[in-house]
Amino acid sequence: MEIAMSQEETLERLQRLVQQSLSRWDVPAEASARLINVSENATYLVEAPDGFRSILRVHRENYHSRNAIASELAWSHALGRGGGVETPGYLVGRDGSPIQTAAVEGLPAPRHMVMFAFLPGHEPNPDHDLVAPFAQLGEIAARAHLHSSSWQRPAGFERMTWDESTVFGLTPTWGDWRDGPGIDAAIGDQLERLESTIQRRLARFGKSAERYGxxxxxxxxxxxxxHENKTRLIDFDDCGFGWFLYDFATGVSFMEDHPQVPALKQAWVEGYRKVRPLSAEEEAEIDTFVMLRRMALLAWIGSHPEVEIAQELAPVFAQGTATLAQAYLDTHA
Incomplete structure (x- = not known):
């Protein structure tokens, strides 16, 4: 019987895979890679003594096909060239492909890898004033939605879907929220009511081309x-088909109960309307998408116990979700 590897063992093998794969790109011979993040994928900072820096993403096994990754890169590249959104460029390998696939002894299957250009900047702190960045993020989202609505997708374009069926359906992308940690009978009943309300409201809201893409x-x-008071958007790994308003909901992921979220929503909406129309009806439904995302994250925490942020949030996330659900149901049910 095959024995599952620990997270530590997996990361040790991924480090070997990365270091032996750097020569697939035109990077300095002295370059080395350092793990900086593990979520769906493992992300590495590649550095060399001459000042070279890039970002290497090692894709999670069985999450995206090679064609789906190529589709992500196609949209990100097109958006950066013609959509008014600055996106991170990617480095092409020595063989002419931006996607490299390699194996290392000890890992059960080869991994896809993409190397991106390094962009300066820092991740915003949720406890700092984020009104200005979220106003910029609203404009970025609106430009992305305008571009995606008119962009001619290449043949064979393949991306995932983010809607009620992939969060609540029979085969949810991140698993069943009921398997999340800390869900007792009372919380489960509350979240069942929340799911039913979200389902009803989304069915009424609809998936017209003005709202979904x-x-x-x-x-x-x-x-x-x-960086220098400018907000940039990176990592299109989860891009796919869903409601445009879902992008705001993802912006407040893991901080839906933070006291500044109402101000961030207002700033995002104002920024969005500078670029693309947003009706009062759509604005009124934003909280539904926040709760849809929250339920998806509850499932994600349950299905990703090896990830640090999932471990940190596991003891409190379900109860926090139930508290948010009660406030939502009080005004939307």
Whole structure:
């Protein structure tokens, strides 16, 4: 019987994979890679003594196909060239492909890898004043939505879907929220009522082309870089098809109960309306998408116990979700 590897063992093998794969790109021979983040994927900072820096993403096994990754890069590149959104460029390997696939002894399957240009900046702190960055993020989201609505997608374009069926359906992308940590009978009953309300409201809201399309789907703070008062959006790994308003919800991921969220919502809406129309009806439904995302994250925490942020939030996330659910149901049920 095959024995599952620990997270420490997996990361040790990934480090070997990364270091032996750097020569696939035109990087300095002295370059080395340092792990900086583990979420769906493992992300490394590649550095060399001459000042070279880049970001290497090692994709999670069985999460995206090679074609889906190519589709992500196609939209990110097109958005950066013609959509008015600065996106991180990628480095092409020595073989001419931006996607490299390699294996190392000890890992059960080869891994896809993409190397991105390094962008300066820092991740915003949720306890700092984020009104200005979120106003910029609203403009970025609106430009991305305008571009995605008119962009001619290449043949064979393949990306995931973020809607009620992939959060609540029979085969949810991140698993069943009921398997999340800390869900007792009372919390479970509360969240069942929340799911039913979300389902009803989303069915009424609909999926017209003005409201639903290709989105970034992960605009959380970890995917923002602020540099010289300018906010940039990175990491299109979760981009796919969903409601445009879901992008705001992802922006407040893991901090939905933070006291400044109402101000961030107002700033995002104001920024968005500078670029693209947003009706009063749509604005009134933003909280529904925040709760949809929160439920998806509850499932994610349950299905990703090896990830540090999931471990940190596991003891309190379900109860926090139930508290948010009660406030939501009081005004939306």
């Amino acid at each position: 290709l989105i970034h789907a992960d605009m959380r703070l970890a995917n923002l870089l602020v």
